[in-house]
Amino acid sequence: MRSDIHTIHKRFRLTANEIDALLAAPDRRTGIGRRDHALLLLACQTGLRLSELTGLTIGDIELGTGAHVRCHGKGRKDRATPLTKQTVATLRVWLTERDGQSSEPLFVTRVGRRLSSDAVEKLVTKHAVRAAENCPTLTGKNVTPHTLRHSAAMALLHAGVDTSVIALWLGHEDLASTQPYLHADMTIKEQALARVQPHNTSPGRYRAPDALLAFLDGL
Template sequence: MTAPNLTALIQGFFTDRLVRQRQSSPQTIAAYRDAIRLLLLFSAQKAKKPPVRLTIADLDAVTVAAFLDHLDSDRHNSTATRNARLAAIHSFYRYALPLIPDKAHTASQVLAIPQRRHEQATVSYLTETETDALLQAPDRKSWFGRRDHALLVTAIQTGLRLSELTALTIQDITTTILGAAVHTIGKGRRERATPLTRQTLASLRPWLREAGPEPTAPAFPTQRGTPMSADAVQRLVAKHAATAAYSCPSIVTKNVTPHTLRHTAAMALMKAGVDTSVIALWLGHQSPVTTQIYLHADMTIKERALERVNTPNTTPGRRATM
């Protein structure tokens, strides 16, 4: 039996492994697609041949290591992004390995490339004052301002991921008093419903009537009625954060992104005394362990713990006199 070529391996990886076997989410497939595409473009330039003529030998451990260096030095990717790209490449080679026994050594060397260790940064989130300033930033006299305000309110209260926000449709949002919630499919294709507060409903109800009558239409569309891109949401968050800084200068010290809003939602729950296991369910975390980062970020929890500690006697002693 003839071993499949690189093109067949890549096609099988996406259609057979990711779509059929794993039933991966569109977000996962898109992330893996981007990683493999970047690797192919880099390898083609290095081998001085078009991507369609690349073979598995062109994607050896030396090339993959050089690609990872390229992500660092040329694309200025973070360690987390580098590790995510490498995880996609590892997944592809684990799929390919049984199908290319004659190239097992090449695949094994790539699979042996380790993830890079990195320090876990302290979670960045908005205080209550900063949150209020951000929500006041959009000009609600305009269509864009009303959309942006509704999106920001939803993101800050629900803690949805950016991909979940952009995928929301009108029918995903229940606005009845009883059972008001946002319904999403997150990582691992897990469905969850996130309850909505009365304040969030007050912003969402008039906006959803304005967004359009079609239940399958995007909840937060572009003016053409199409779903917003991730880049578009990132730009609008940054724009309104810059506006909010005029009335709340402390925002300037923070890099406000859609993920900052997710952290803000988690920290609000934490400060309200909600258990970390419940917060993990709220955010769609695979494990409650992931939610421990918010314990490290909440200084009030540490201060309360300090108050319970019996401080030893630290009265300075007298200097003995001769």
């Protein structure tokens, strides 16, 4: 039974090498490729839900000191997630190219409309298929936006981050609306982020207990 649980989780999460291959798949010589790369990197690093990704506006991205993305999650609750230097650099390039107002969608189609959930699912699938050409372990995996969310959670878990912090990170805790709480929330998350290795490094091996895998299933 235990081996079956781990087989399922291997199937529905990506390894560091698989994430690197996925991030390398978009053709960054094109505007659409740079958009897709930025979206995939943001999804892999933050673990945002699909609805949260598509709902982002330009104004939700803060790239200065304490760089973070602010999103509107379930139950109309806002939360902020810190960004790595790699994600900040990528988003800075994309925002310069996007060149829109703060209230406008962060990720848009060729004609400037907000990307739909279906469109994001299709682009993730497309790039996963292309990535499999250079990363055979991706072959046969059903890579979806939720796979990226699950993989972000596993990266935090692998780094030794407590499950309560992972739940907070992914928006599974009741968040107070006061600024003091939001500041403390960001501090906890930044400490968690500091423990996660960049996507282009080898994370080594980790075998999570069944109880933790069951927790991740509910994300």
